[in-house]
Amino acid sequence: MNSNFSSNKFGHATTIYMGLQHADVRLKAVDSAAQNINSGFQNMPTVTNRPLFKAVFNAVVKAIDHGTAPTLMVMNGRRIVRASDKKYALVNNRLTFATLEACLEIRDGSSNDNNANRFSGRAPDGSVHVGAVYFSTHNVPMLMELRHYHAQRSLVKALKGKLVLNLEITSPLLVLDLSMHSASTAKFLKSLEQLPEIKQAAGSRPLSLYDQMLAPNDFSVSRAIGLAAGRFPTFDGLIAPTARTDLDNRSGDNLILFGETGQRVSRKLKILSAILFKLKKGPGELDFQNFEVVNKQVRPI
DSSP states (O other): OOGGGGOGGGHHHHHHHHHHHHHHHHTHHHHHHHTTOOOOGGGOOBOOOHHHHHHHHHHHHHHHHTTOSOEEEEOTTOEEEEEEEGGGTEETTEEOHHHHHGGGBOOSSSTTSOOOOSSOEEOTTSSOEEEEEEEESSHHHHHHHHHHTSTTOOHHHHTTTEEEEEEEEOSOEEEEEOOTTOHHHHHHHHHHHTSHHHHHHHTTSOOOHHHHHTOTTBOHHHHHHHHHHHTOTTOOEEEEEOSOOOTTOOOOEEEEEEEOTTOBOOTTEEEEEEEEEEEOSSTTOEEEEEEEEETTEEEEO
């Protein structure tokens, strides 16, 4: 293990790794069972109910217009995390401030992307495009997202080749508030469920927009909400629960910041530090390198 990893000056790395060790030990049986499962990522979730997408999109736009949608001002000083693939951050096998910022670049706002994100991308008819970069409000949702998208459902292996950024919000962010910790989330979504056009689009099956927003194989509701909020320049983004949980049923919120493809959402953020992970030769072991960012200079620690 890299001796710097447990250093007090890099407590964020220690927190991630200790939680990772605990979680992966408990998930060994699940990971073993999943080895023979094709995760089906060739068929990523998408919008499957176009009438419901349209009804929710129009209802959220109307609610924002009328000032009835829940909002939150995320204040400066708040810490967030993001995991990115190292291919975006390494140039000639080196990290620089510019390459770290490349991990904050929007890549899903055009008509040519793979359209695989929950709250951003394009409408089914291609009429609306909203790009975004996804962050987590703490380590658990970030790690669970990584594990979900790994073919063998392994946290350790999912972190191989990943760069984890620790960031601070430097200016207040106005977001649509669908946090799992906010009482207004359920109230708002329940109010939408009562609208005749949404009931009609849902058909005869029982409807919970909260459950539909987090549906594992259908982005009809979540994409509609995200694209509706992204139409309004006053919104920096939205906050919403991750659809993933660990074996202790722990979850958390993701912070999604909007923008155009190619744009970097770094204007109101400051990168504090980074961890670069790689898999060691021993099974299930990670090696890592810590970096701090001071005055736009990246230094190994």
